[in-house]
Amino acid sequence: xxxxxxxxxxxxxxxxxxxxxxxxxxxxxxxxxxxxxxxxxxxxxxxxxxxxxxxxxxxxxxxxxxxxxxxxxxxxxxxxxxxxxxxxxxxxxxxxxxxxxxxxxxxxxxxxxxxxxxxxxxxxxxxxxxxxxxxxxxxxxxxxxxxxxxxxxxxxxxxxxxxxxxxxxxxxxxxxxxxxxxxxxxxxxxxxxxxxxxxxxxxxxxxxxxxxxxxxxxxxxxxxxxxxxxxxxxxxxxxxxxxxxxxxxxxxxxxxxxxxxxxxxxxxxxxxxxxxxxxxxxxxxxxxxxxxxxxxx
DNA sequence: CCAGAGACCTGAAGGC
DNA sequence: TGCCTTCAGGTCTCTG
Numbered sequence: 001x002x003x004x005x006x007x008x009x010x011x012x013x014x015x016x017x018x019x020x021x022x023x024x025x026x027x028x029x030x031x032x033x034x035x036x037x038x039x040x041x042x043x044x045x046x047x048x049x050x051x052x053x054x055x056x057x058x059x060x061x062x063x064x065x066x067x068x069x070x071x072x073x074x075x076x077x078x079x080x081x082x083x084x085x086x087x088x089x090x091x092x093x094x095x096x097x098x099x100x101x102x103x104x105x106x107x108x109x110x111x112x113x114x115x116x117x118x119x120x121x122x123x124x125x126x127x128x129x130x131x132x133x134x135x136x137x138x139x140x141x142x143x144x145x146x147x148x149x150x151x152x153x154x155x156x157x158x159x160x161x162x163x164x165x166x167x168x169x170x171x172x173x174x175x176x177x178x179x180x181x182x183x184x185x186x187x188x189x190x191x192x193x194x195x196x197x198x199x200x201x202x203x204x205x206x207x208x209x210x211x212x213x214x215x216x217x218x219x220x221x222x223x224x225x226x227x228x229x230x231x232x233x234x235x236x237x238x239x240x241x242x243x244x245x246x247x248x249x250x251x252x253x254x255x256x257x258x259x260x261x262x263x264x265x266x267x268x269x270x271x272x273x274x275x276x277x278x279x280x281x282x283x284x285x286x287x288x289x290x291x292x293x294x295x296x297x
Numbered sequence: 298c299c300a301g302a303g304a305c306c307t308g309a310a311g312g313c
Numbered sequence: 314t315g316c317c318t319t320c321a322g323g324t325c326t327c328t329g
Contacts, residue, residue: 001322032306061323088322089307104307123306125323173300182324190322239309241322280302281322303327311319 002086004153004187005227006235006242006250007061010092013245014056017094018065021111022052028128033106033119036083036129036146047130048082048109060153060186061085064131064144078132083144087125089241093118122241153187154224155231165216168208175211175219176204177279188223191236191259194284196222198258203290204283205276210293229255258284 002010026045028034034041055066064081084092093102097116101108107119107128119128131144139158151167152159167184168175178184179193188196197204199222202215230236235250238260243249257267262275262284271288 003323085323087306087324122308123322125306171299177300180323239321279300282320299329301328304325305323307321309320312317313315 001088001189001191001236001238002061002090002242003189003192003227003236004060004155005192005230005252007058007063007086007187008155008231009235009244009250010086011056011058011063013094014053014063014065014092017115017245018053018056018111018117020052020054021117022050023048023109023111023117024050026107026109028107030106030121030124032124033121033126033128036127044128044130045107051080051082053082059143059147059156060150060182061189062144062147062150062186064147066133067130078134079142081131081133081144083129083131083146084119085126087121087123087127089122090126091118091120091241091243091247092245093120093243093247094245095247150182150186151184154185154220155187155227161217161220164220165213168216169211169213170209172207172209174205174278175202175208176281176283178208179204179219179223180279180281185220185223187227190281191238191256192223192226192230194259195226195257196220197283197285197290199226201289203285203292204278205292258286260284 026048028041028045031041034044037044051067053065054068063084067080094117097114102120104120104122105118106121110116131146133142134145136143139152164185168178179188196219200219230252233251236252237249238253261273263272266286269288271286273284274287275282275284
């Protein structure tokens with residue numbers, strides 16, 4: 001499940017292999033992959049034909065390739081980008097172009113040197129589309145218009161801890177749900193939300209409005225810390241659905257303390273971890289280290 | 298405006 | 314053995 005660290009690992013792979021690359025013989029092979037592009041997958045493939053990638057950037061789980069195009073479709077004053085969201089099973093694989101089409105391959109294009117780039121996505125929650133860059137005054141950088149609604153992510157330069165804490169407190173929702181809300185903080189998914197809550201010793205059901213500035217700052221600091229550690233080892237490959245651009249898994253799964261460990265002893269106190277459903281998503285926590293405050297009345 | 302629920306999708310895993 | 318149900322996840326859309 002690609003969250004911020006996994007998407008960043010993919011971005012770094014693309015920087016190495018796609019910077020300066022021109023897309024040729026573009027095929028978009030599934031209708032859902034191009035569903036966000038007006039005209040759909042066939043029109044998307046046509047628009048991408050001959051486009052050259054000049055830079056690859058990211059905010060949260062949103063990834064985009066800045067394009068220069070020989071196609072008039074893309075020539076306007078605004079800078080066009082290929083926006084990529086990996087959804088929950090998206091992979092981008094660079095190979096030597098001789099391999100046969102991979103299972104669940106949703107887009108394939110040839111690039112220079114006889115190589116090819118494939119977008120593989122088993123569950124089709126991911127998508128590709130073409131968007132335009134707009135200026136984001138909050139962080140003083142260019143972002144795709146379709147990423148306008150998401151907040152800065154905890155590892156980007158313009159991330160403001162105090163603003164995010166205030167935004168968390170403005171909502172009256174379970175802390176776990178707030179961490180997953182990309183409009184409050186972007187890039188966090190179920191794995192790193194559970195891990196940060198475990199590290200901060202906070203129960204995910206606690207309401208954001210009832211938590212102190214110090215507690216919220218702690219959990220955000222833990223989000224940053226766990227993501228940096230995961231990034232350092234190539235991300236989390238909990239199942240076969242996440243790999244880097246070379247098709248290799250990351251190694252952070254072995255460092256997880258709570259996600260996917262219901263019933264196993266807590267690494268701090270030995271109490272068996274418990275799993276509940278919160279906002280429609282599983283939340284695994286230690287009932288001893290991450291207590292809910294006792295309700296009076 | 299805001300919170301919560303449902304829809305989307307596919308393969309793995311569990312139950313009978 | 315085989316069929317059926319349930320579950321997992323991120324984001325968008327709808328409802329109250």
